[in-house]
Amino acid sequence: MPSVWSSPDRPAYPHHALAAVLQVRTARVHVMLWRRANEPFAGTWALPGGPLLPDERLGTSIARQLASKVEVHQLAHLEQLETRSDPDRDPRGRTVATAYLGLVPSHLDPLLPEDTAWHPVDALPATAFDHGSIVGSALARLRAKLSYTNVGFALAPPAFTIADLREIYVAAIGYDVTPTNLQRVLLRRGVLEATGELSAPGRSGGRPAMLYRFASASLEVTDPFAVFRPPTARTPQASRAGREIGQEG
Amino acid sequence: MPSVWSSPDRPAYPHHALAAVLQVRTARVHVMLWRRANEPFAGTWALPGGPLLPDERLGTSIARQLASKVEVHQLAHLEQLETRSDPDRDPRGRTVATAYLGLVPSHLDPLLPEDTAWHPVDALPATAFDHGSIVGSALARLRAKLSYTNVGFALAPPAFTIADLREIYVAAIGYDVTPTNLQRVLLRRGVLEATGELSAPGRSGGRPAMLYRFASASLEVTDPFAVFRPPTARTPQASRAGREIGQEG
DNA sequence: TCAAAAGTGTTAACAGTACACCCATGG
DNA sequence: CCATGGGTGTACTGTTAACACTTTTGA
Numbered sequence: 414m415p416s417v418w419s420s421p422d423r424p425a426y427p428h429h430a431l432a433a434v435l436q437v438r439t440a441r442v443h444v445m446l447w448r449r450a451n452e453p454f455a456g457t458w459a460l461p462g463g464p465l466l467p468d469e470r471l472g473t474s475i476a477r478q479l480a481s482k483v484e485v486h487q488l489a490h491l492e493q494l495e496t497r498s499d500p501d502r503d504p505r506g507r508t509v510a511t512a513y514l515g516l517v518p519s520h521l522d523p524l525l526p527e528d529t530a531w532h533p534v535d536a537l538p539a540t541a542f543d544h545g546s547i548v549g550s551a552l553a554r555l556r557a558k559l560s561y562t563n564v565g566f567a568l569a570p571p572a573f574t575i576a577d578l579r580e581i582y583v584a585a586i587g588y589d590v591t592p593t594n595l596q597r598v599l600l601r602r603g604v605l606e607a608t609g610e611l612s613a614p615g616r617s618g619g620r621p622a623m624l625y626r627f628a629s630a631s632l633e634v635t636d637p638f639a640v641f642r643p644p645t646a647r648t649p650q651a652s653r654a655g656r657e658i659g660q661e662g
Numbered sequence: 663m664p665s666v667w668s669s670p671d672r673p674a675y676p677h678h679a680l681a682a683v684l685q686v687r688t689a690r691v692h693v694m695l696w697r698r699a700n701e702p703f704a705g706t707w708a709l710p711g712g713p714l715l716p717d718e719r720l721g722t723s724i725a726r727q728l729a730s731k732v733e734v735h736q737l738a739h740l741e742q743l744e745t746r747s748d749p750d751r752d753p754r755g756r757t758v759a760t761a762y763l764g765l766v767p768s769h770l771d772p773l774l775p776e777d778t779a780w781h782p783v784d785a786l787p788a789t790a791f792d793h794g795s796i797v798g799s800a801l802a803r804l805r806a807k808l809s810y811t812n813v814g815f816a817l818a819p820p821a822f823t824i825a826d827l828r829e830i831y832v833a834a835i836g837y838d839v840t841p842t843n844l845q846r847v848l849l850r851r852g853v854l855e856a857t858g859e860l861s862a863p864g865r866s867g868g869r870p871a872m873l874y875r876f877a878s879a880s881l882e883v884t885d886p887f888a889v890f891r892p893p894t895a896r897t898p899q900a901s902r903a904g905r906e907i908g909q910e911g
Numbered sequence: 912t913c914a915a916a917a918g919t920g921t922t923a924a925c926a927g928t929a930c931a932c933c934c935a936t937g938g
Numbered sequence: 939c940c941a942t943g944g945g946t947g948t949a950c951t952g953t954t955a956a957c958a959c960t961t962t963t964g965a
Contacts, residue, residue, distance in 0.1 A: 423713045425674035428747075428758055467756060471747040496745045496760050498677075498720040507716060509677055509758070511745050575917075592953060593918075601953085618964035619916030648677045826943080843928060844944080850926080867937035868943030 427508045430475040431462035431544070433494070433551035434483070434515035436531065437568055437584045442555075443531035444548050445482060450608075452527070453504045454541035458532065460548070461483070475513045483523040490516040490567035490632065494550055502543050514551045519581055520570035523554035530625070556586050561636040563604045566627035573610050578605075602635045603628055665781035676757045680711035680793070682743070683732070683764035685780065686817055686833045691804075692780035693797050694731060695789070699777070702753045703790035707781065709761070709797070722760045732772040739816035741764040743799055751792050759791075763800045768830055769819035800906035801833065805835050810885040812853045815876035823861050823871035827854075851884045852877055 419443035422459040426603065463478045465471060471493065476485060494512040502508065516522065525531075532538060534552055537545055558564045568581050578599075579592045600606040606628045611621040683694040695707035712727045714720060720742070725734060743761040751757065766772065772781075781787060783801055786794055807813045808831065817830050827848075828841045848854040855877045860870040 423676040424716050426674050426714070427672040427674050430675070442728075465675070465758075466674050467749065469748055470749060471745065471758075471951050474747075486755075493744060495742060496720065498714065498760075500717055500719060506673075509714075509720075510748070545918075591955080591957095593957090596918080598954070614916070616964080617915055618962090619914085620962040622917055840929080842930090845945080847927070863936050863943075865937080866942055867935085869935040869943085869945075871944055 427506075427610055428465040428471075429462050429508060429510040430465055430478060430513065431460045431510050431547065432469050432475050432479055432491070432513040432515045433460055433548050434479065434488070434517060435534070435551060435555060435568075436517040436521075438531055440580050440584045441533045442552065442584050444534050444537075444551070445525070445529060445540070446532050446544075447482075447526070447529040457539040457541045458537070458544075459541040459542045461529070462510070465496070471511050472513075475515075479515065481485070482525060482529055483517065487521050487523050488515050488518055489518050489630070490514075490564060492632070494547070494554060497543055497547065500542065512547045512550070514554055516555070516564070516567035518570055519568060558632075559586055561634060563627060563629055563635050565599075565634050566630050569627065572608050572610070572624040572626050574624060576622060578625070588618045604635050620631045675769060676755075677714040678711050678722075678759040679714055679720050679727060679762065680707055680709045680759050680796065681724050681740070681762040683728065683737070683766060683798050684783070684800060684804060684817075685766040685770075686768045687780055689829050689833045690782045690784070691801065691833050692896075693783050693786075693800070694774070694778060695781050695787070696731075696778040698790055706788040706790045707793075708790040709793045710778070711759070711848045711870045720760050721762075724764075728764065731774060731778055732766065736766055736770050736772050737764050738767050738879070739763075739813060741881070742794070743803060745791055746796070748792065748843075754761045761799070763803055764814035765804070765813070767819055767873070779832050808835055810883060812876060812882050814848075814853070815870055815879050816881075818876065819836060820858070821857050821875050823873060823875040825871060827874070834840070837853055840883055 430468060436443050436445070439641065447461055449455050449457055449459050461479055462475060463481050465474045469477065472491070475603045476488075479485070479488065492514050494514045496509060496511045498509045500507050502510070534548055535546065540548070555564065565578070565582065568585060569578055573581075575592045579590060579595050582590050582595060596605070602625060605625045608624040608626050610624045611623055614621045681694075685692050685694070694710060696710055698704055698706055698708050710728055710731050711724060713721045718726065721740070725737075725740065728734070728737065741763050743763045745758065745760045747758045749756050751759070783797055786797065789797070804813065814827070814831065817834060818827055820853050824841045824845045828839060828844050831844060845854070853876060854874045857873040857875050859873045861873055863870045
């Protein structure tokens with residue numbers, strides 16, 4: 414039995430795995446793009462990715478292809494985003510592409526290949542195919558998940574002050590958040606925990622800030638349901654541990 | 663330029679569009695399945711769907727294929743769920759499948775083909791391929807979205823009493839909700855509106871119930887961010903209108 | 912001492928839950 | 939007038955926002 418087959422009844426399509434890899438750099442969300450040398454869209458910028466191989470699944474495919482851009486362990490989070498199938502998305506012929514959302518913590522600065530660079534998502538250069546709109550989807554997904562999950566762990570360094578974390582959150586969700594409330598909300602939810610260490614104060618003085626870390630380094634839903642909570646099986650703690658991730662995150 | 667092409671560098675795969683079409687029937691969530699006559703998995707139940715054709719996109723493909731099961735206008739909602747790519751998901755050879763979530767309002771009873779039937783999601787028969795776990799994903803997505811969007815419109819009839827709606831919600835989210843609070847939450851959010859009409863009381867008497875309808879028949883996020891609301895641009899009304907849907911929704 | 916930065920206390924607004932009570936109908 | 943079912947009033951709780959105030963450092 415062939416591992417790849419096709420027939421008039423079951424037409425086959427080249428399938429690509431793509432990733433919108435996001436990172437907060439200097440208080441702005443950036444996406445990793447590479448510059449196309451060849452047609453179509455020569456000179457424009459594209460998401461990293463490539464063809465799905467016959468024996469791999471999409472998740473391992475995108476991880477493999479990203480390995481040429483960043484080291485795998487630098488990717489703190491990777492999740493499937495959506496599949497694009499517009500017949501005209503590639504002028505050379507029909508393709509299908511499944512996009513992933515990847516996140517790199519802000520303290521890392523992966524050495525990128527020559528043709529690859531970070532671009533702020535709010536000022537993208539000319540992009541290839543439908544990649545510009547995929548970046549938009551990725552950003553929307555990240556913003557939604559910052560509110561009700563602990564995805565922040567994938568954007569932040571291993572230890573940070575509340576001021577550091579605030580800068581990351583403000584960049585990612587796109588509007589202001591006060592350090593006071595950020596600290597309280599995330600501490601109450603059990604998303605953050607104090608490391609017990611202090612950071613050195615800045616050159617202009619000021620009280621030294623406590624260092625925090627994320628309590629978990631894998632995705633968890635921390636605010637499971639805003640409404641329609643299940644009837645009083647819920648103790649203040651129990652409701653937090655509540656549920657697995659559900660939707661498109 | 664061929665519309666479908668392949669090469670050693672760009673292997674191609676048959677791509678299927680599938681749908682988990684859900685409906686609340688007699689207070690339980692059901693999924694539409696058809697019984698496979700042929701191998702593999704002969705005799706087990708599968709999600710409706712079929713091959714993606716060369717000139718269509720996935721959304722139109724699944725709509726087309728569902729047309730043989732239900733009338734298109736009976737599907738009140740359809741959204742992309744996830745793409746499965748396990749090389750072994752089909753024993754005949756490599757395939758990729760993109761699953762959709764479809765919803766049918768509870769007052770409809772589409773005439774189904776011979777081999778097709780509704781099955782309660784909490785007591786599925788033997789299923790083909792990875793379809794059983796796709797049903798699980800679909801249910802999880804529905805449950806999550808019931809809390810923060812108006813998806814309910816796609817499960818409910820055009821007009822209904824709060825008691826009717828409660829039955830639907832309870833079935834879909836899987837735990838009890840009181841009619842009192844359901845009404846208040848959905849009215850305050852502007853998700854429901856009164857039609858002004860009353861329903862006839864039951865045979866055993868009782869006050870006649872008001873009839874309600876959903877204010878909108880397209881998906882909207884009604885509880886945009888449980889936390890990290892943007893700073894006081896938010897009037898009690900404005901915060902509701904807040905945002906487009908983001909994530910995997 | 913003073914300015915700067917971090918963190919805590921406190922209040923107010925708001926959403927959701929729970930429950931008692933009142934309303935409207937059929938027998 | 940009683941049982942049945944629907945709806946509203948109201949109290950309570952949990953969560954977040956806003957802001958004042960205290961703490962801790964460098965100059």
